[in-house]
Amino acid sequence: MNSELTDLLAIGIPVTGLGMAALALMIHQELGPFAGLDRAGKWLLSATFGMGLLAFGLKMAVAVAIENGPAPLGESLPLFARPAAASDAEFANPAPPRSARHVWTALPEVAPAPVDNPTTPERVALGRRLFFEKKLSGDGKLACASCHDLFASAGADGRPTAKGIAGQLGTRNTPTVWNAAFQSVLFWDGRAPSLEAQAMGPILNPLEMGLASPAEAERRLNADAAYRTEFQAAFGDAAPISFARIAQAIAAFERTLITPDSPYDRFVRGEARALTRAQLRGMALFETVGCVLCHRGPNFSDASLLGGESARRIFPANATPYETKYGLLNNGERGIWRVASLRNVALTGPWLHNGAVDSLPEVVRIMAGAQLGRSAGLTTWLDEKSALGKVDRSPLGEQEVADLVAFLEALSSDSLRARMQAEKSR
Numbered sequence: 001m002n003s004e005l006t007d008l009l010a011i012g013i014p015v016t017g018l019g020m021a022a023l024a025l026m027i028h029q030e031l032g033p034f035a036g037l038d039r040a041g042k043w044l045l046s047a048t049f050g051m052g053l054l055a056f057g058l059k060m061a062v063a064v065a066i067e068n069g070p071a072p073l074g075e076s077l078p079l080f081a082r083p084a085a086a087s088d089a090e091f092a093n094p095a096p097p098r099s100a101r102h103v104w105t106a107l108p109e110v111a112p113a114p115v116d117n118p119t120t121p122e123r124v125a126l127g128r129r130l131f132f133e134k135k136l137s138g139d140g141k142l143a144c145a146s147c148h149d150l151f152a153s154a155g156a157d158g159r160p161t162a163k164g165i166a167g168q169l170g171t172r173n174t175p176t177v178w179n180a181a182f183q184s185v186l187f188w189d190g191r192a193p194s195l196e197a198q199a200m201g202p203i204l205n206p207l208e209m210g211l212a213s214p215a216e217a218e219r220r221l222n223a224d225a226a227y228r229t230e231f232q233a234a235f236g237d238a239a240p241i242s243f244a245r246i247a248q249a250i251a252a253f254e255r256t257l258i259t260p261d262s263p264y265d266r267f268v269r270g271e272a273r274a275l276t277r278a279q280l281r282g283m284a285l286f287e288t289v290g291c292v293l294c295h296r297g298p299n300f301s302d303a304s305l306l307g308g309e310s311a312r313r314i315f316p317a318n319a320t321p322y323e324t325k326y327g328l329l330n331n332g333e334r335g336i337w338r339v340a341s342l343r344n345v346a347l348t349g350p351w352l353h354n355g356a357v358d359s360l361p362e363v364v365r366i367m368a369g370a371q372l373g374r375s376a377g378l379t380t381w382l383d384e385k386s387a388l389g390k391v392d393r394s395p396l397g398e399q400e401v402a403d404l405v406a407f408l409e410a411l412s413s414d415s416l417r418a419r420m421q422a423e424k425s426r
């Protein structure tokens with residue numbers, strides 16, 4: 001029984017009792033003698049009216065209890081359809097913030113590297129060459145850089161989905177390689193545990209570079225004397241070229257593809273005027289609206305080597321019209337996707353895993369609705385932590401969306417943006 005009902009009965013029972021007493025008095029003193037009723041008749045009439053009064057009292061109690069009680073849970077919580085593969089941690093969506101106050105941090109100037117693959121200058125130089133190496137594709141026409149154009153497309157390809165060997169279209173958008181070094185898991189669904197593991201994927205993927213086998217990659221590079229020397233310099237022994245080392249060298253190069261020079265980083269490092277007013281408003285909103293629940297830490301992703309905790313989340317978590325409009329479900333199922341990093345996100349559209357959205361304001365609206373429930377257009381009362389709390393579920397206003405987009409633009413690297421503009425005006 002809830003507390004409102006207890007309170008109500010505490011008042012209701014004495015009041016109803018008093019009413020019954022007054023009724024009996026009226027019938028016995030006034031109505032009874034006037035109508036010439038005998039003793040039994042007077043009691044019968046009292047009982048009849050009394051029952052009516054009691055029933056009325058009960059009805060009022062029930063009506064008030066329904067009105068004041070907690071909202072039925074099923075209606076007030078966002079609709080979660082739990083995919084079969086979701087673990088408990090992933091289903092806690094969004095995860096509670098680690099501290100009440102969000103801490104803003106700048107990107108480190110160096111990316112962490114595994115002990116067995118230090119980021120030495122020799123490995124980086126070799127990795128850079130391999131990143132542009134078309135021999136690593138089946139038909140000799142594609143390199144990593146064909147899809148991850150470092151400057152003209154900010155490390156991505158500017159297409160909705162990737163175009164692989166023989167012009168085949170993939171099903172996923174190409175993410176940028178910039179700052180991938182800070183992510184704890186790679187690919188949209190987070191299936192690769194490291195840059196080393198990731199690099200082997202596209203070379204052999206029949207839809208991407210379509211090379212027949214690891215041995216074929218080794219054979220092609222071994223035929224080149226310059227590669228033999230470079231592998232020896234990078235790995236320092238007599239039989240150096242292996243598929244695993246190709247991946248290691250590429251990963252070492254990718255660890256240098258980092259951008260700690262965005263207006264946001266300059267602001268956090270103490271340059272007070274680095275952000276515009278709109279960007280500052282957007283930064284505040286990014287925290288209060290709840291984007292930081294998932295896009296947190298210096299790489300703006302909870303899938304980060306820099307203290308990330310819940311790498312993957314259900315997306316879209318709440319039902320919105322966007323999911324059919326942009327085909328965001330997989331065969332009608334909600335997917336589990338890695339929390340994307342938002343660094344340079346303004347430069348890497350179109351967006352989302354299927355590349356279906358080509359407007360950044362629209363992505364912000366989708367996130368607010370699908371991940372934070374800001375779509376219902378109403379205000380709900382929730383019975384959380386045994387206390388009633390008001391949750392604003394109305395969609396973001398256009399000013400808020402514009403401010404959030406302005407903040408996302410503050411995550412673009414100054415040098416990368418300048419290079420991109422230079423490439424475009426060529």
Ligand code: HEC
Nearest residue numbers: 143144147162163164172173174175180186187188202208
């Ligand atoms: C045909 C285009 C294409 C080529 C060629 C290609 N990639 Fe990719 N790359 C993609 C796509 C698409 C994804 C996302 C795939 C997914 O999530 O399933 C991706 C994902 C990645 C990621 C993960 C980024 C992240 O944030 O998770 C890295 C790193 C990467 N590629 C590096 C490389 C390297 C290194 C090569 C060369 C060995 C390469 N790519 C070749 C299209 C390509």
Ligand code: HEC
Nearest residue numbers: 094291294313315337338339340351352353363367368371
């Ligand atoms: C519950 C976790 C969660 C919350 C909260 C959240 N996001 Fe996301 N966000 C994700 C996931 C997961 C993805 C990857 C979606 C996909 O795979 O298509 C993503 C993707 C994005 C992207 C697209 C990245 C790209 O490269 O295509 C942007 C932009 C973005 N979020 C911004 C925001 C903003 C702004 C907010 C706050 C209004 C927000 N997100 C709130 C989990 C979240």
